[in-house]
Amino acid sequence: MQIFNGKAALKDYLKSIKTSNSTIGFVPTMGALHQGHLSLMQQSMQENQATVVSIFVNPTQFNNPEDLEKYPRTLEEDVKKIAALNPEIIVFAPTVEDIYEGQTVSESFDFDGLENQMEGKFRPGHFNGVGTIVKRLFEIVEPTNAYFGEKDFQQLQIVKKMVAKNNLNVNVIGCPIHREPNKLAMSSRNARLTPKEKEEAGIIYKTLLEAKAKFENNSANAVTNWVKKSFEKNPDFQLEYFQIADEKTLLPCLKKVKNKKYRAFIAVFVNNIRLIDTISLN
Numbered sequence: 001m002q003i004f005n006g007k008a009a010l011k012d013y014l015k016s017i018k019t020s021n022s023t024i025g026f027v028p029t030m031g032a033l034h035q036g037h038l039s040l041m042q043q044s045m046q047e048n049q050a051t052v053v054s055i056f057v058n059p060t061q062f063n064n065p066e067d068l069e070k071y072p073r074t075l076e077e078d079v080k081k082i083a084a085l086n087p088e089i090i091v092f093a094p095t096v097e098d099i100y101e102g103q104t105v106s107e108s109f110d111f112d113g114l115e116n117q118m119e120g121k122f123r124p125g126h127f128n129g130v131g132t133i134v135k136r137l138f139e140i141v142e143p144t145n146a147y148f149g150e151k152d153f154q155q156l157q158i159v160k161k162m163v164a165k166n167n168l169n170v171n172v173i174g175c176p177i178h179r180e181p182n183k184l185a186m187s188s189r190n191a192r193l194t195p196k197e198k199e200e201a202g203i204i205y206k207t208l209l210e211a212k213a214k215f216e217n218n219s220a221n222a223v224t225n226w227v228k229k230s231f232e233k234n235p236d237f238q239l240e241y242f243q244i245a246d247e248k249t250l251l252p253c254l255k256k257v258k259n260k261k262y263r264a265f266i267a268v269f270v271n272n273i274r275l276i277d278t279i280s281l282n
Contacts, residue, residue, distance in 0.1 A: 032188030061129030
């Protein structure tokens with residue numbers, strides 16, 4: 001199994017295996033891998049001659065230092081999971097120094113306003129950090145196709161925008177959300193939940209499903225108020241936001257427009273652990 005800790009060695013290796021008609025698939029992760037990540041790798045392997053997986057906890061996308069400190073780091077376990085899936089997958093596990101070369105700061109991006117909604121509102125600077133690391137990783141790996149989970153739907157739209165604005169030659173592919181048996185969206189942060197918290201957190205997706213049903217005959221505002229009241233009855237969960245937005249612009253839905261695609265987005269704290277989810281409403 002090929003594991004690289006430095007970008008120069010990875011680039012040299014990829015150059016040596018690249019042919020004029022071969023394709024490289026890329027799955028960027030922050031580690032603490034779960035079935036959702038593995039499904040992205042499986043799709044990449046089906047669609048490309050080579051697959052690269054990066055494992056890098058990116059400091060510039062954390063606006064909360066405590067969240068960065070507590071983010072699970074399980075490189076040894078992650079490598080075992082990848083090897084069990086397919087030992088031909090190439091792993092890139094760089095250091096902060098290798099990626100940022102002593103300048104651990106974000107570039108500034110203009111994502112045409114996509115960055116000002118939801119996650120951007122509550123996590124200042126987050127998407128500049130995301131744009132910075134994804135752009136750098138794309139420049140190192142030079143993938144044909146890159147795979148992202150739809151749980152982070154806002155991030156997916158932002159990466160697509162960043163690729164378009166910087167004329168990067170990579171196809172960004174969104175992949176379905178993988179869920180726990182109780183339908184909680186799989187996330188590396190789930191590892192920090194107690195078994196009881198994890199089981200009870202199934203309420204997040206249950207609420208999204210009910211919101212979807214209500215949106216058929218109610219306004220976005222009415223559905224949002226219903227979601228807020230539902231969580232007020234549940235003191236173990238702190239709702240940070242619930243928003244129904246235009247899937248393309250991510251702007252809040254003020255009035256339903258026929259043939260527009262809408263999506264509900266939610267962020268909830270369970271014992272200071274932040275969980276997000278999303279569902280298409282069409």
